[in-house]
Amino acid sequence: xxxxxxxxxxxxxxxxxxxxxxxxxxxxxxxxxxxxxxxxxxxxxxxxxxxxxxxxxxxxxxxxxxxxxxxxxxxxxxxxxxxxxxxxxxxxxxxxxxxxxxxxxxxxxxxxxxxxxxxxxxxxxxxxxxxxxxxxxxxxxxxxxxxxxxxxxxxxxxxxxxxxxxxxxxxxxxxxxxxxxxxxxxxxxxxxxxxxx
Amino acid sequence: xxxxxxxxxxxxxxxxxxxxxxxxxxxxxxxxxxxxxxxxxxxxxxxxxxxxxxxxxxxxxxxxxxxxxxxxxxxxxxxxxxxxxxxxxxxxxxxxxxxxxxxxxxxxxxxxxxxxxxxxxxxxxxxxxxxxxxxxxxxxxxxxxxxxxxxxxxxxxxxxxxxxxxxxxxxxxxxxxxxxxxxxxxxxxxxxxxxxxxxxxxxxxxxxxxxxxxxxxxxxxxxxxxxxxxxxxxxxxxxxxxxxxxxxxxxxxxxxxxxxxxxxxxxxxxxxxxxxxxxxxxxxxxxxxxxxxxxxxxxxxxxxxxxxxxxxxxxxxxxxxxxxxxxxxxxxxxxxxxxxxxxxxxxxxxxxxxxxxxxxxxxxxxxxxxxxxxxxxxxxxxxxxxxxxxxxxxxxxxxxxxxxxxxxxxxxxxxxxxxxxxxx
Numbered sequence: 001x002x003x004x005x006x007x008x009x010x011x012x013x014x015x016x017x018x019x020x021x022x023x024x025x026x027x028x029x030x031x032x033x034x035x036x037x038x039x040x041x042x043x044x045x046x047x048x049x050x051x052x053x054x055x056x057x058x059x060x061x062x063x064x065x066x067x068x069x070x071x072x073x074x075x076x077x078x079x080x081x082x083x084x085x086x087x088x089x090x091x092x093x094x095x096x097x098x099x100x101x102x103x104x105x106x107x108x109x110x111x112x113x114x115x116x117x118x119x120x121x122x123x124x125x126x127x128x129x130x131x132x133x134x135x136x137x138x139x140x141x142x143x144x145x146x147x148x149x150x151x152x153x154x155x156x157x158x159x160x161x162x163x164x165x166x167x168x169x170x171x172x173x174x175x176x177x178x179x180x181x182x183x184x185x186x187x188x189x190x191x192x193x194x195x196x197x
Numbered sequence: 198x199x200x201x202x203x204x205x206x207x208x209x210x211x212x213x214x215x216x217x218x219x220x221x222x223x224x225x226x227x228x229x230x231x232x233x234x235x236x237x238x239x240x241x242x243x244x245x246x247x248x249x250x251x252x253x254x255x256x257x258x259x260x261x262x263x264x265x266x267x268x269x270x271x272x273x274x275x276x277x278x279x280x281x282x283x284x285x286x287x288x289x290x291x292x293x294x295x296x297x298x299x300x301x302x303x304x305x306x307x308x309x310x311x312x313x314x315x316x317x318x319x320x321x322x323x324x325x326x327x328x329x330x331x332x333x334x335x336x337x338x339x340x341x342x343x344x345x346x347x348x349x350x351x352x353x354x355x356x357x358x359x360x361x362x363x364x365x366x367x368x369x370x371x372x373x374x375x376x377x378x379x380x381x382x383x384x385x386x387x388x389x390x391x392x393x394x395x396x397x398x399x400x401x402x403x404x405x406x407x408x409x410x411x412x413x414x415x416x417x418x419x420x421x422x423x424x425x426x427x428x429x430x431x432x433x434x435x436x437x438x439x440x441x442x443x444x445x446x447x448x449x450x451x452x453x454x455x456x457x458x459x460x461x462x463x464x465x466x467x468x469x470x471x472x473x474x475x476x477x478x479x480x481x482x483x484x485x486x487x488x489x490x491x492x493x494x495x496x497x498x499x500x501x502x503x504x505x506x507x508x509x510x511x512x513x514x515x516x517x518x519x520x521x522x523x524x525x526x527x528x529x530x531x532x533x534x535x536x537x538x539x540x541x542x543x544x545x546x547x548x549x550x551x552x553x554x555x556x557x558x559x560x561x562x563x564x565x566x567x568x569x570x571x572x573x574x575x576x577x578x579x580x581x582x583x584x585x586x587x588x589x590x591x592x593x594x595x596x597x598x599x600x601x602x603x604x605x606x607x608x609x610x611x612x613x614x615x616x617x618x619x620x621x
Contacts, residue, residue, distance in 0.1 A: 041379075044393065050383045070480060075385035077480050137505065139360035140353070140482040160484045161357070162500070162561065178367075178505055 050074070055197035057189070060128070068145045070133060073184060073196045077141055079133040079157070080194075083168060088126055090155060091117040091169035099180075100172050106183040115180055120169040122188065130186055130194065131170045135159040136179040142166060157181070202226050227417055232435035233442050234423035236600050240314075241421065241442075242449030243307040249450055250300040251409065255402050257293040258342075265345065267395035269388035272347035273476045291465035292457075297339050298468045299457050301491035304332060305550075312522070313543060315531030316422040322523040324415040327408055329519040334405045336492070336516065341398040343489060347391060348473030353486050355394070356386050361499075364506040385479065425603035426532030427596060434600035485560065493557030494550050498576065500561040501569035511573065518580045525580055527588030535594040539587050546579045 056073045058080065063069055068081040083091075096102055096114045103112065104119035113119045122128035135142050137159065143149040144157035144166075152158035152165035154173045159165075164175030171180040186196040204222040206215045215222055264283050266275035279286035308328070311317055317325035344355045359380050365373035382389030420429060429435055436442075460467060468490055472483050488496050498515045502508035518525075533540050549572045556569045597603035 044379050044382055046378055046381075046383045047389070050389070072480075075383055075387050075479065138357040140357070140486070141480060159482075161482060161486055176503065176505070 055195055058194050058196065059192060060194060061192035065127065070145050071196075073132075077133040078184060078196060079129070079131045079145055079170070079181070081129045081145075083121075083127045083129055087155060087168040088117065088121075091120070091167055091171075094167065094171075101178065101180045103180070104183070105180045107185040108183065108187070115169075115171050117169050120171065120180070120183065122194075125188060128194075129168075129170060130183060130196070131181040132184050133157075133181070135161065135164055135177055136172065136181065137162055137164050137175070137177040142181075203230060227438075228443075229437070229439045231417065231438040232420065232429065232432075233438050234421055234429055234434060234600050235436045235441075236423050236425060236604050237421065237442070237445070238424055239445075239449055240306065240310040241423075242446045243303050243310065244416075245446035246303045246450055246453045247300070247307060248409065249454075250296060250303055251402065251405060254293065254296050254300060255406070257289050257296065258399070258402065261289055261293055262399060265395075267345065267392050269347065269391055269477075272345060272391060276346050288461070291461045293342075294469065295457065295460045295465060297342065298489070298491065299453070299460070300335065301339070303453070304335060305491070308332065308519070309547065311422075312546075313533045314422055314424060315426055315526070315528070315533070317523045318526065318531045319523070320419045321415075321422060324412065324419070325523055326520055327412040327415055329516070331405055331408050331412060332519070333516055334401055334408065338398060338401040338405065339489070339491070341394040341401070344391065344394050345398060346473055347477045349475040349477060349481075349483050350470045350473040350486070352386060352477035352479065353482055354488060355390065357486055359386065359390075361505075361509045361512070364509045367506050387479075422531060423600055424532060424534065425597055425600055426530055426535065427598075427600060427603065430599045431601075487558055490554065490558075493555075494553035494576075495557070497553040497557035497569050498573045500557075501566070501573040511577075515576065518577070522580065522584070525584040527585050528591065528593075529588075530593055530596060535596055536587075536591055537594060538591050539583070542579060542583045542587065545575065549575050549579070 054074065056071065056078075058069075058071050058078075060080065060082070063080065063082045065082055066084045066087075068079060071078045071080065096116055099115050102115055104115045106113060106119055108123070109119055118126075120129065122130065133141055133145070138161060140159050140161035142157035142159040142164070144151040150158045150160075152174075154165055154167035156168045156170060156173075157166040159175065159177065162176050164177035165173050166177075166181055167173050169180075170183075172178070184196050186194050189195050202222060204215075204219075204225040206212045206221065211221060214220070261279065264275060264279050264286065266272055276290070279290050281287075283289075311325065311328065340354070340358065344351045359377055362376045362380065363373035365376060367373075378384060380390070381387065382393060423429075470487060470489075475483075487493070495512055495515050499508045499512040502511050528536060528539065530536065533543050552568070552572045553576065556565055556572065559565045561569060
């Protein structure tokens, strides 16, 4: 018997029925192992309870011009700032071509939307800026929400970890961060209320 | 050296077990009469010290796990509960935390000893590779263990390090983000992240223990390298492991445990960061995030590179490059003692590791950043340029004929009293 198998393995002839069975059995076992492995890996992905927290309503009526609040969405801090006119003007005065990251990074717009102030601010609500408050470098929380915080050279946000500086439209201007602060999917439910997510 | 077994069971139980599961024979052959080079210095005692440290970490870790709560709400409080309420909890936790530091101290000395004496060279390549694997596993285990405290430094260390994977977004858009969310089990570092880090922190030490067994196995095939770097040639070159090295290892271990005890009892927080006594807060980043001291050189390398992706690659490569050392070093001799030029480069490398360690603790600005880049460059140049090139062109000092010869030559050169040599 052993000799027969040896002969089969050494022969350069046409595949035999045994070869077919071997390949089929090994292939079937591989598919089965992969299928069994998937639940073991997928269990680590965000679970149903995490996904169910996917939207948050925020009341904006108490925020005055120049003020900012931080709310949580999916465990991430969301920066909401009601910008003063001079802050908007400062953001608008910068040519998009001069920015390190030319894209708006706005989940409500196409991926290639340019990083103009209109594309960063709330749709038709210029003073409002809603962003995920996580530095795009290594995930620290930039300073600039509280009164008296260091807001960096550009009057926006300053990340204390590695010195990234964001302007009044949350765009990266100086430092190691590769991207503008991300804008989450959100929309204005009414004049004073937004729904994030 | 795989030598012929000389074990002869004497008792009737000894004969009975020897025919069934010959563990006494294994111990006798491998740790009793096992022939060791007679010229080993105290740098060769760190293998034993590391085995002890692994055992100590597992022992203290298992009992700490009986009191620790791996939830975002309960973790920090349970650590304080261990410190204040659990009987001997303070001793167990401080031993575990200081133990991690000393484990790395011993591992770094052990690794540098291997580098200096060429212990990675043929026929010990697999032994060396297994050692590097253990070092990588230690890094992963220590990082996960540090996160469990769930203080500010824990939380932000996890955030910054897991975010390193998002750099893959610049290779395949979306891949990095997907991977990071898979690691987190959510959209940010949170309870699910902590819980899985805990599960893996409990698992990995046993994986390390398994690789340690392979490491010792691979050591006992060719036998130990030695300071002269020449192979054992005759019985004049060796002494049995017991009692010579059980005593020497034991003495070094006592000294090391003395250092351990001084830190645990008199300066348990000396090597830690005070910010980790602030509960984790996802809304406030500490002004200055620094890892534990044993990661500082690698952290400095990460930050020296201006690109996020290449910074991560350099970080991984800084340890990964050790895997290739057996083939990067082209020198024909093992021991740096016979390499008069390489020796300078070696000590410059050690200095570089210290310098990177210091720079890793400083904010990456101005001169610190520039120096960080200079030392990062040398760190890699040592492996990629010095090792391959110098090995070919260096003029070597004359090697001794044998280990025994190296010792008598040493006697003539330094005129040490003969009594001291006989004791070895």
